Amino acid sequence: MVALMPVGNIGRSVPRLEGRDKVMGQAEYTHHLRLPGMLYGKIFRSTLPHALIKSVDTSAAKAVEGVFRVVTIDDIRTVIPHPYYGPAFHDQPVLADGKVRFAGEPVAVVLASDPRVAEYAASLITAEYEELPAVLDEVEAAASDICVHDELKPAATFPDLQHLKGRRGTNVALDYRLVRGDVEAGFAAADHVFEHTFRCQQAMHTPMEPFVSIADVRDGRMTLHTASQGPSFVRIEMARLLGWPENRVRVKVPHLGGGFGGKLYIKLEALVTSLSLLVQRPVKISLTMEEQFFMVTKHACTFTIKSGVNNDGKVVARKCRILWNGGAYADIGPRVTQKAGFTSAGPYDIDNVEIESLAVYTNRPPAGALRGFGAPQAAWAYECHTDLIAEALNFDKIEFRRQNLLKEGRPQASGTPVHDAAFEKVMDQVADRLDWHKPFNRGNGRILRGRGLAVGIKGITSPTTSVAIVNLYGDGSCGLYIGTVDMGQGSDTVMAQIVAEVLGLDAEAVHVIHPDTDVTPYDMGTLGSRSTFHMGTAVRLAAEDVLRKIDDLAKELGLPPNSNLPVSEMLRKKYGMQAGNIIGTGSFIPDYKKPDPETGQTPKATPFWGVGANGAEVEIDTETGEVKIVKLVNVVDAGVAINPRAVRQQVSGAAIMQMGFTMTENMVFRDGQLTNGSLADYKIPSLLDMPEQFVNEYVESRQQSGPFGAKGTGESSTIALSPAIGNAIADAIGVHLTDLPLTQESIFRAIQKKNGTPLPEDDND
Amino acid sequence: MKPGALAYFKPTTVTEAIGLLVDGGMDAKVIAGGQSLVPMLNLRMVAAERLVDVGGIAEMKQWSADDREVWIGACVTHDQIQIGEVADPSNGLMPKVASKIAYQAVRNRGTIGGSLSLADPAADWLTTTAALGATIEWEGPDGKKSCPADEFVFAAYTTQLDISDVLTGVRIPRLPPDATWGTYKLCRKAGEFAHAMAMVISAGARSRAFLGATDGAPIRLMHTETLVADFRNWESGHTALVSQALEADIADSGREFTDIQLWQSRTCLLRSIQMSLGFQPIKPEGV
Numbered sequence A: 001m002v003a004l005m006p007v008g009n010i011g012r013s014v015p016r017l018e019g020r021d022k023v024m025g026q027a028e029y030t031h032h033l034r035l036p037g038m039l040y041g042k043i044f045r046s047t048l049p050h051a052l053i054k055s056v057d058t059s060a061a062k063a064v065e066g067v068f069r070v071v072t073i074d075d076i077r078t079v080i081p082h083p084y085y086g087p088a089f090h091d092q093p094v095l096a097d098g099k100v101r102f103a104g105e106p107v108a109v110v111l112a113s114d115p116r117v118a119e120y121a122a123s124l125i126t127a128e129y130e131e132l133p134a135v136l137d138e139v140e141a142a143a144s145d146i147c148v149h150d151e152l153k154p155a156a157t158f159p160d161l162q163h164l165k166g167r168r169g170t171n172v173a174l175d176y177r178l179v180r181g182d183v184e185a186g187f188a189a190a191d192h193v194f195e196h197t198f199r200c201q202q203a204m205h206t207p208m209e210p211f212v213s214i215a216d217v218r219d220g221r222m223t224l225h226t227a228s229q230g231p232s233f234v235r236i237e238m239a240r241l242l243g244w245p246e247n248r249v250r251v252k253v254p255h256l257g258g259g260f261g262g263k264l265y266i267k268l269e270a271l272v273t274s275l276s277l278l279v280q281r282p283v284k285i286s287l288t289m290e291e292q293f294f295m296v297t298k299h300a301c302t303f304t305i306k307s308g309v310n311n312d313g314k315v316v317a318r319k320c321r322i323l324w325n326g327g328a329y330a331d332i333g334p335r336v337t338q339k340a341g342f343t344s345a346g347p348y349d350i351d352n353v354e355i356e357s358l359a360v361y362t363n364r365p366p367a368g369a370l371r372g373f374g375a376p377q378a379a380w381a382y383e384c385h386t387d388l389i390a391e392a393l394n395f396d397k398i399e400f401r402r403q404n405l406l407k408e409g410r411p412q413a414s415g416t417p418v419h420d421a422a423f424e425k426v427m428d429q430v431a432d433r434l435d436w437h438k439p440f441n442r443g444n445g446r447i448l449r450g451r452g453l454a455v456g457i458k459g460i461t462s463p464t465t466s467v468a469i470v471n472l473y474g475d476g477s478c479g480l481y482i483g484t485v486d487m488g489q490g491s492d493t494v495m496a497q498i499v500a501e502v503l504g505l506d507a508e509a510v511h512v513i514h515p516d517t518d519v520t521p522y523d524m525g526t527l528g529s530r531s532t533f534h535m536g537t538a539v540r541l542a543a544e545d546v547l548r549k550i551d552d553l554a555k556e557l558g559l560p561p562n563s564n565l566p567v568s569e570m571l572r573k574k575y576g577m578q579a580g581n582i583i584g585t586g587s588f589i590p591d592y593k594k595p596d597p598e599t600g601q602t603p604k605a606t607p608f609w610g611v612g613a614n615g616a617e618v619e620i621d622t623e624t625g626e627v628k629i630v631k632l633v634n635v636v637d638a639g640v641a642i643n644p645r646a647v648r649q650q651v652s653g654a655a656i657m658q659m660g661f662t663m664t665e666n667m668v669f670r671d672g673q674l675t676n677g678s679l680a681d682y683k684i685p686s687l688l689d690m691p692e693q694f695v696n697e698y699v700e701s702r703q704q705s706g707p708f709g710a711k712g713t714g715e716s717s718t719i720a721l722s723p724a725i726g727n728a729i730a731d732a733i734g735v736h737l738t739d740l741p742l743t744q745e746s747i748f749r750a751i752q753k754k755n756g757t758p759l760p761e762d763d764n765d
Numbered sequence B: 001m002k003p004g005a006l007a008y009f010k011p012t013t014v015t016e017a018i019g020l021l022v023d024g025g026m027d028a029k030v031i032a033g034g035q036s037l038v039p040m041l042n043l044r045m046v047a048a049e050r051l052v053d054v055g056g057i058a059e060m061k062q063w064s065a066d067d068r069e070v071w072i073g074a075c076v077t078h079d080q081i082q083i084g085e086v087a088d089p090s091n092g093l094m095p096k097v098a099s100k101i102a103y104q105a106v107r108n109r110g111t112i113g114g115s116l117s118l119a120d121p122a123a124d125w126l127t128t129t130a131a132l133g134a135t136i137e138w139e140g141p142d143g144k145k146s147c148p149a150d151e152f153v154f155a156a157y158t159t160q161l162d163i164s165d166v167l168t169g170v171r172i173p174r175l176p177p178d179a180t181w182g183t184y185k186l187c188r189k190a191g192e193f194a195h196a197m198a199m200v201i202s203a204g205a206r207s208r209a210f211l212g213a214t215d216g217a218p219i220r221l222m223h224t225e226t227l228v229a230d231f232r233n234w235e236s237g238h239t240a241l242v243s244q245a246l247e248a249d250i251a252d253s254g255r256e257f258t259d260i261q262l263w264q265s266r267t268c269l270l271r272s273i274q275m276s277l278g279f280q281p282i283k284p285e286g287v
């Protein structure tokens, strides 16, 4: 091996490699791309949540000058006989097929070379429906005989869904179960039993760059330019839809203006591919901000949690039942159901656990992956529940948690032992930053103050694969070929740091080649905090492969050991001029054991644990319900922070996002119609909403199995943020709210009810 | 989304503007700061084929003052009022109100005339001009007109303005130097329109009190005004009296309030009254 001095790329806040381009407005996005001969598609959407389509009248749209073609599912079927897609279930038609399942579902598309012409023409399309009763609430839908789909159609790629194949007469798309010990016996033996039900609302990802895809299908080959978090998956699924080998499908992804889980799997890609195949011209569809509400959302859910607790503070049994509102199409919902399901008993060491987690179809816009993959919804329940128990039994909230937190080596509810998960450390650091043990000003009658904290756990989607290629060119400079999508999280920079560390270069000198499935190797997707760990490991292995090859070349050239001849000179010696490459490859898939289908037990459920704790200090105006977050503290376990600044940015960004889901964001439906589907009414946090004190940190720790000790951190500060704020509000006003978001109105109503002066609408006792 | 194709005109006189509006008929719209109109055009909630930008009319951007009143041109921005560039007839009420409208970017462009013309029930200037007893002035094909601010609005987004009228300015009588005021509004989120608002002005033995952010025009609270005129300072017993007066006022108005709106309006009103009596806006103890 060529001996190398450590060069200090790890633990260095390398400025973002793409930062300058972005600031100068020079970064490439799919939105900017125009291809010769390209048509724009504009979508005509259903106005009803559940209905049979009797007819679609496209004549007026077709008559508009400049309209190239108007397309419905019948046209699509001429080129794709079975036009259904989806990662878990092949349940989603490219365009509505005889039936609409949510208000906002695409029914027809107008193609024109001028997007304004297409948009105008689309507004002239009309449809006649036979309305069906709709089911919107997940609890109702789980037991309803109004069925969103006639039959369940699991995709072949998910072996654990095969038992659902052909099931009829149900909206339950997945029934995940986990059993550990004997929960009923646990309750019977416990000194106290507590049960509470919590609800989370439907919300949206709101990337600043709305969905956009361009397909160019010609002569039996196709290129997709798309704002996707998972180019490899897009290629596989498009190849399946077309019945083509993968090597005829090329997927290219430039920078992304945010994804947050929304741009995973198939979104607009199936539609633009079908359209381009049909008209043999490039087709672009870019959604408006308002249309994003109909693409994919964050699951609403209802979670009933029941715990048996002994007088000594030990939680001995816990039962969780979660119903996830998956909307009209499964998307990746069944995986959310299962992955968030298995950690829904929280980061606690409990002998008897039973979990039932159900994915439920409803007539709402589909729900899928969103930063945290269901873990924040689960934590909203289990961490508010934790405080409720502590309050009822007069336990110290921190010591009660400490007593029950999973310790190194102890089995989590799935039976997987916990390693390298700094639960106590993150909790203690939050407590410290909140001055938890110092006297606290609780305010006076009008303004009450409170504080709360919460700890979260998340399992990582497994098993998933990443492949990387490191290429040293003739002059010794380095290119890194990866399918990881840098959507603002800084992955290019971190991957460059890893490669640079192994090869003894400066991270700043590494060129990262963006995803292009003709060029970059397979990666399962940029999702679920997996890239630093999975791709980071593949990159490290690829770089080490390069080192081995340099060594081999040195031997081949007869160089003395440790000659340290620069690579460029070695290549020049070998080829007689500046030529050639040294190419290293690396691929990584973590150990994984499939859970037992009956009990969910497995020794290896996740490659590492997502760990975060949050704390909040709030001020409540008891006469109005106004809440001010005075201080928000977010602390995660990042393992070794490869790029400290990037980690802190992830921690703060994720926290702000979850703060929106906690305080204001809420997709409101009336009769199945979304009533606030624009950013004028649907409110995300702005700079004016930042807490006065906003602390974002990570703890000293190390993920033994991660690259240079690192693990993913993109979601860790989302997990327990909502309950930290909820618990702080409860600490102030003495009432726990159970439903997100925590609005002024709900806080005010709760205060009045507690004071014995309920508002008329709440006066039902 | 972006608006449909538009013709854009920037006249330099009111007469010219009215001519352009008359020519455009139903399809013409005035644009001032564009802070409300442009989003509505983008969302296609409003369709217009012709925009007449009144921002080029010099007189509408001016203001004037004598010792009785201040006249503010319709195109004066919230920011100009906030920073005191415009003479203040209101003992500080108007700059304070201006500073709480949306956020700075909106205040930089949004105008007092645009706000009044649009007549969003939650608009701060609707309630403020009504409470100050201002006069709203406009001009149209039939000449110049004016009316007291509390008669200007018929209902949400509906005013006395006809389709080709241009709101030209607001005439505001000066408050006596010893007049006091109080105002409080509730917003769901920083920089948002209010969902409850109250304003109280007391000058000697006379008071004016209004609720804003209702489902229509601001509501004048006559019973409350009579009651408050007698208050010299705040006593805890006043709370019940104000509540009774407010209920009578709301009953008189014939308007519907949900349980939460009633509570929120009451709280805003109580705080406005307290503030007009010299109480500081509440702050938690020791913070």
Ligand SMILES: Cc1cc2nc3c(=O)[nH]c(=O)nc-3n(C[C@H](O)[C@H](O)[C@H](O)COP(=O)(O)OP(=O)(O)OC[C@H]3O[C@@H](n4cnc5c(N)ncnc54)[C@H](O)[C@@H]3O)c2cc1C
Pocket (backbone or CB within 6 Å): B029, B030, B031, B032, B033, B034, B035, B036, B037, B038, B054, B074, B100, B101, B102, B103, B106, B109, B110, B111, B112, B113, B114, B115, B117, B118, B120, B122, B123, B124, B125, B161, B165, B166, B167, B168, B191, B192, B193, B194
């Ligand atoms: C995020 C946000 C938050 C806001 N929050 C608040 C708030 O808290 N309180 C508040 O009061 N306002 C708020 N506003 C509205 C803001 O004050 C606007 O500036 C104001 O409502 C419209 O003023 P403009 O000059 O921008 O009018 P424009 O948007 O240009 O016009 C608005 C309407 O008035 C008509 N119009 C404009 N000027 C005239 C005229 N001279 N004669 C006849 N018709 C005319 C236009 O045709 C249009 O229909 C908010 C706006 C935004 C975007």
